[in-house]
Each structure stands twice: as structure tokens, then as C-alpha cells.
Amino acid sequence: MKQDDYIKFSKSNFTIPILYILIIWFIYFIEIYFGYNFNKFGVLPRDLIGFRGVFLAHFIHSDTIHLFNNSIPLFVLLSCLMMFYKESALRVLFIGGFLTGLFTWIMARDSYHIGASGIVYLLFSFIFFSGVFKKYFRLVALSLTIIFLYGGLIWYVLPIEEGMSWEGHLSGFIAGLLLSILFRNKGIVKTKPYFEQTEFDLLFDENGNFSPPNLDEVNQKD
Numbered sequence: 001m002k003q004d005d006y007i008k009f010s011k012s013n014f015t016i017p018i019l020y021i022l023i024i025w026f027i028y029f030i031e032i033y034f035g036y037n038f039n040k041f042g043v044l045p046r047d048l049i050g051f052r053g054v055f056l057a058h059f060i061h062s063d064t065i066h067l068f069n070n071s072i073p074l075f076v077l078l079s080c081l082m083m084f085y086k087e088s089a090l091r092v093l094f095i096g097g098f099l100t101g102l103f104t105w106i107m108a109r110d111s112y113h114i115g116a117s118g119i120v121y122l123l124f125s126f127i128f129f130s131g132v133f134k135k136y137f138r139l140v141a142l143s144l145t146i147i148f149l150y151g152g153l154i155w156y157v158l159p160i161e162e163g164m165s166w167e168g169h170l171s172g173f174i175a176g177l178l179l180s181i182l183f184r185n186k187g188i189v190k191t192k193p194y195f196e197q198t199e200f201d202l203l204f205d206e207n208g209n210f211s212p213p214n215l216d217e218v219n220q221k222d
Contacts, residue, residue, distance in 0.1 A: 012082075013079055013082040013083045013086075014079055014082070015082075016078060016082055016089075016090075016093075017074070017075045017078035017079045017082065018075070020074065020078060021071050021074060021075055023059060024058075024059050024061065024067065024070075024071070024116060025067065025071070027059050027060065028061055028064075028067050038056075038060045038114075039060065039062065039112050039114055040112065041053060041056045041057070041060060041114075042056070042057040042060055042112035042113050042114035043057045043101055043104045043105050043108065043112065043113040043114075043168070044105075044110070044111075044112055044113075045104065045105050045106065045107070045108045045109065045110060045111075045113070046105065046106070046110075050105065050112075051105055053101065053105070053112070053113065053114070054098060054101030054102055054104075054105055055097075055098070055101065057101060057104075057113055057114045057115070057118075057168075058097055058100075058101070058115070058116045058118060058119050059116070060114040060115065061114065061115050061116070062114060062115070066115060070115060070116045070117055070120060073120045073124075073150055073153075074116055074119065074120055074123075076149070077120060077123035077124060077127060077146070077150075078093075078123060080123075080127055080142060080146075081093070081123055081126070081127065084127075084138075084139060084142065085126075085127075085130070085183070085186075087186055088183045088186045091183075092122075092123075092126055092179050092183065093119075095179065096119070096122040096123075096126065096172070096175045096176060096179050097118075097119060097122070099122075099171070099174075099175035099178070099179075100118040100119065100121075100122050100168065100171045100172040100175045101118070101171075102171075103167075103170075103171035103174060103175065104118065104165070104167055104168045104171045107167055107171070108165065108167035108168065108171075109167065111165075113165040113167065113168050114165075115165065115168070117165065117168055117169055117172070118165075118168040118169065118171055118172035119172060120150075120153070120172065121153065121157070121168075121169045121170075121171075121172030121173045121176065122172035122173070122175050122176045122179075123176065124146060124150055124153055124172075124173070124176065125172065125173045125174075125175070125176025125177050125180070126176035126177075126179050126180045127139075127142065127143060127146055127176075128143045128146050128147065128176075128180075129143075129176065129177050129180035129181075130143075130180040130183070130184065131143030133180060133181070133184045134184065153169075156169050157169045157170040157173050158170075
């Protein structure tokens with residue numbers, strides 16, 4: 001999609017964000033209603049069984065506050081991804097989700113890591129860096145808006161709060177940066193403006209002076 005293409009507002013842009021939010025809330029409802037605890041399905045670093053968390057951890061949350069805090073930025077960032085990066089959105093989401101879980105499994109502490117926070121940081125990082133790399137004014141504006149709304153997230157890639165999986169946040173941030181580089185030429189790209197010459201333009205010379213065509217030459221051609 002070129003820079004001068006019009007980005008249309010579509011209800012389909014919200015299908016995946018809404019579906020994702022419904023899934024994580026439904027899983028949490030199952031836990032609460034039936035008294036289950038799915039934490040053991042989270043990422044357990046450097047453990048073979050714990051590797052399943054690479055695929056499952058993003059859908060599991062510890063409590064209602066944890067789930068609610070992830071739901072709002074997830075919806076906003078996923079909607080932005082679908083609207084501005086529709087061609088590569090699903091690849092970013094699935095590949096990025098896998099890389100986020102994988103990096104967490106490799107480098108995190110020996111504890112179960114759960115929650116969609118890694119996906120939030122993945123999307124935050126991807127959207128921000130993509131806007132910068134593409135140098136497209138709408139995406140740069142979107143990147144600045146993301147920074148304004150969720151700029152405080154950047155501090156949580158560091159171990160500043162006990163009990164928080166900063167490794168998962170950092171993993172998502174790194175994955176988003178890598179994918180923004182990989183897909184920098186996909187989707188909306190900056191292009192040079194193109195002006196098509198018309199018959200009206202031919203009435204003026206290169207200096208902008210009015211220069212009507214020679215009527216004798218026109219009649220001869222006719």
C-alpha cells in the first residue's frame with residue numbers, strides 16, 4: 001500500500017482485537033468459575049514442559065486487575081496494527097507472539113511467566129519503530145501518540161517492580177523491534193509524489209508563462 005492510498009475505517013479492523021479480548025476473558029472466566037489454575041501452563045524458562053507456555057502464556061492471567069490492565073492497551077494497539085499494517089498484521093502477531101515467548105523461555109527467571117503483557121510490548125515496539133523507519137507522517141504521528149499514551153511502559157522492561165515479568169516485557173519489546181526491521185518495506189511505505197501532466201499543463205512553458213500552441217501546426221495535424 002502506497003503513501004497516498006487512503007486508509008479506510010473498517011469494522012473488520014476491530015474483529016481480531018475484540019476476538020482476542022473475548023478469548024482471554026473467557027479463559028479467565030473458566031478458571032474462576034470452575035476453580036482451575038492455569039498458571040502452570042505459563043512459560044517456565046529452560047524447561048521442556050514449560051516450553052508449552054511459549055504458545056499458551058499470552059492467554060493466561062493471574063487476577064482481574066492483571067487482565068483488565070492488559071485488555072485496554074491490547075485493544076488499542078491491536079486495532080492500530082490491523083488498521084495500518086493489515087497486510088502483515090497476522091504475521092506480526094503470530095511470529096511476534098512466538099518470539100516473545102521464546103525469548104522469555106530462554107532468558108527469564110525460573111518462575112512461571114503468564115499474561116498478555118508481552119504482546120502489549122510487542123505491539124507497542126513494532127508500531128513505534130515502524131512509524132519511525134517508514135518516515136510516513138501518519139505513522140510517525142501514531143508512534144508519538146503511542147508514546148504519549150503508553151510511554152510509561154518503557155520502564156517496565158527493567159526489573160523495577162517485584163513480581164512483574166519484566167523479562168516478558170523486554171522479550172516483547174525486542175521482538176517488536178526485530179519485526180519492524182523485517183517488515184519495514186511491507187504495508188504502507190513512503191513514496192515520492194507523482195504528478196501526471198495534463199493538456200492544461202502544456203499551455204505553459206517551463207517558467208510558468210502562458211504559451212498557447214501554434215494553431216497552424218494544430219490544423220495541419222488535424
